Amino acid sequence: MASIVVTGGGMAGLTSAMLLAEDGHEVTVLERDPSPIPSPTEAWESWTRRGVAQFRMVHFFQPRFRMEAERALPRVVTALEGAGALRLNFVEGAPTELTGGARPGDDDFAVVTSRRPVAESVVAGCAAATPGVTIRRGVAVAGLTTGAEAVPGIPHVTGVRTEEGEEIGADLVVDATGRRSPLSDWLAAAGGRRPDEEMEDSGFIYYGRHFRSADGSFPPILGPLLQNYGSISVLTLPADNGTWGVAIIASSGDTAVRAVRDIDAWTKVVSSLPFAAHWLDGEPLDDRVQIMTKIEDRHRRFVVDGRPVVTGALAVADAWACTNPSLGRGITLGLLHALTLRDVLRKTEVDDPAGLVLGFHEATMATVEPWYRATVAFDRHRLADIEGEITGEPYRPDDPTWEIGQALQFAAGSDPDCFRAFLSIAGVLQLPADAVAQPGVFEKVVEVGEQWRQAPLLGPSRKELLEMLSA
Numbered sequence: 123m124a125s126i127v128v129t130g131g132g133m134a135g136l137t138s139a140m141l142l143a144e145d146g147h148e149v150t151v152l153e154r155d156p157s158p159i160p161s162p163t164e165a166w167e168s169w170t171r172r173g174v175a176q177f178r179m180v181h182f183f184q185p186r187f188r189m190e191a192e193r194a195l196p197r198v199v200t201a202l203e204g205a206g207a208l209r210l211n212f213v214e215g216a217p218t219e220l221t222g223g224a225r226p227g228d229d230d231f232a233v234v235t236s237r238r239p240v241a242e243s244v245v246a247g248c249a250a251a252t253p254g255v256t257i258r259r260g261v262a263v264a265g266l267t268t269g270a271e272a273v274p275g276i277p278h279v280t281g282v283r284t285e286e287g288e289e290i291g292a293d294l295v296v297d298a299t300g301r302r303s304p305l306s307d308w309l310a311a312a313g314g315r316r317p318d319e320e321m322e323d324s325g326f327i328y329y330g331r332h333f334r335s336a337d338g339s340f341p342p343i344l345g346p347l348l349q350n351y352g353s354i355s356v357l358t359l360p361a362d363n364g365t366w367g368v369a370i371i372a373s374s375g376d377t378a379v380r381a382v383r384d385i386d387a388w389t390k391v392v393s394s395l396p397f398a399a400h401w402l403d404g405e406p407l408d409d410r411v412q413i414m415t416k417i418e419d420r421h422r423r424f425v426v427d428g429r430p431v432v433t434g435a436l437a438v439a440d441a442w443a444c445t446n447p448s449l450g451r452g453i454t455l456g457l458l459h460a461l462t463l464r465d466v467l468r469k470t471e472v473d474d475p476a477g478l479v480l481g482f483h484e485a486t487m488a489t490v491e492p493w494y495r496a497t498v499a500f501d502r503h504r505l506a507d508i509e510g511e512i513t514g515e516p517y518r519p520d521d522p523t524w525e526i527g528q529a530l531q532f533a534a535g536s537d538p539d540c541f542r543a544f545l546s547i548a549g550v551l552q553l554p555a556d557a558v559a560q561p562g563v564f565e566k567v568v569e570v571g572e573q574w575r576q577a578p579l580l581g582p583s584r585k586e587l588l589e590m591l592s593a
């Protein structure tokens with residue numbers, strides 16, 4: 123069994139630590155933010171997390187997160203529900219005309235979800251109580267220590283150095299420092315090459331708020347949680363204890379829409395969206411619009427031309443790859459990646475450092491890489507679609523995956539098979555190609571969904587939106 127240092131104690135660092143400790147490893151999590159973990163009831167009001175810019179932004183946990191957590195970390199799901207997280211099944215809650223009645227497998231569509239601070243305090247509490255996990259808060263990692271090379275010419279990491287100058291040795295360092303992970307810089311400083319990196323601004327901006335009902339309920343779900351209304355989208359995300367989040371998503375280049383940073387303009391726009399307006403009927407939990415911009419798509423490859431760029435260190439979750447989050451997959455993919463790491467470590471020991479990096483790379487390509495690619499592809503299309511709405515030139519890419527995805531979403535509004543296929547993709551249960559390949563689904567997508575371009579525009583037109591914002 124190995125001694126493992128996890129850098130970063132966010133959702134992925136903490137879940138990785140629990141999974142690895144349960145396999146008998148000794149895990150130390152080093153988290154830069156010093157604040158102690160509040161109870162879930164205090165987390166929303168009192169927890170400051172400078173290290174996670176999106177900490178107070180709307181969040182939602184997909185069915186696959188619930189499913190994998192119930193299998194691998196059931197106490198986390200129990201604790202989430204104990205803290206008031208919402209258990210909800212999209213099929214059970216939908217009208218019978220749409221679902222065609224209950225079917226085997228519908229249980230898969232259940233979620234357990236909450237506001238981000240509530241979930242993170244629960245996960246942090248569970249991690250702190252896990253034998254074999256030590257969490258040190260207020261410890262910022264500044265770099266790596268290296269030792270005898272396992273592969274000639276490639277740095278081998280033997281631990282980390284903190285900002286205070288402390289050196290902490292480890293058989294393996296797992297980087298979970300999130301979107302702004304400094305691992306590339308640390309590798310360069312250690313004399314290694316940087317991983318191959320793809321990075322660009324995703325081009326989206328988020329304007330979010332949270333609300334609470336007086337009676338613990340949440341507003342009826344009348345459409346998908348992510349609804350596209352021409353040049354803007356809106357997220358309506360039910361959460362814990364009768365709370366929920368609402369966010370407008372726009373192109374960050376769309377200066378005309380930036381006025382929604384003003385709370386009155388934001389409210390006016392959400393009020394004009396037919397499936398979202400009633401999500402304003404609650405007590406606001408924040409006195410301003412939370413804004414998040416400069417959200418990058420970033421992907422790192424730690425094996426280049428068949429050779430590792432480093433041994434003794436691996437990156438998980440956002441530190442490996444992150445995308446525009448409108449599909450709400452980040453935390454689910456982080457858990458899948460942590461499970462991937464656990465499974466690779468069951469097959470390959472830390473005394474085979476090159477085998478470990480190569481094995482983890484291969485497993486990453488099989489488990490989470492296809493989701494990363496599918497998410498980025500969706501985002502690029504949606505951004506171009508928004509651009510088309512702004513310029514008035516309808517977006518017609520020569521890419522059947524976009525057409526099929528749009529047709530599937532349209533057909534999901536009336537056909538039970540397409541409804542479930544759509545939910546499977548949204549819930550990170552099945553990749554788009556696999557969901558559409560289910561018996562009969564593609565035929566229905568063609569038959570029912572082909573009219574998707576003729577669907578009536580349900581919110582304000584672009585002109586009406588701009589008039590509203592300039593009023």
Ligand SMILES: Cc1cc2nc3c(=O)[nH]c(=O)nc-3n(C[C@H](O)[C@H](O)[C@H](O)COP(=O)(O)OP(=O)(O)OC[C@H]3O[C@@H](n4cnc5c(N)ncnc54)[C@H](O)[C@@H]3O)c2cc1C
Binds near residue numbers: 153155180
């Ligand atoms: C606007 C927005 C909305 C989102 N909505 C959703 C959603 O609805 N559903 C969903 O699943 N995902 C969502 N995501 C994505 C999700 O927030 C991330 O995928 C998730 O936070 C990644 O977890 P992580 O542990 O990898 O990184 P983080 O949560 O970023 O944690 C990284 C940790 O590392 C620490 N750290 C950084 N540097 C150091 C250092 N040098 N030394 C020690 N510690 C360090 C930080 O303090 C932090 O605690 C959203 C993201 C954004 C930007």
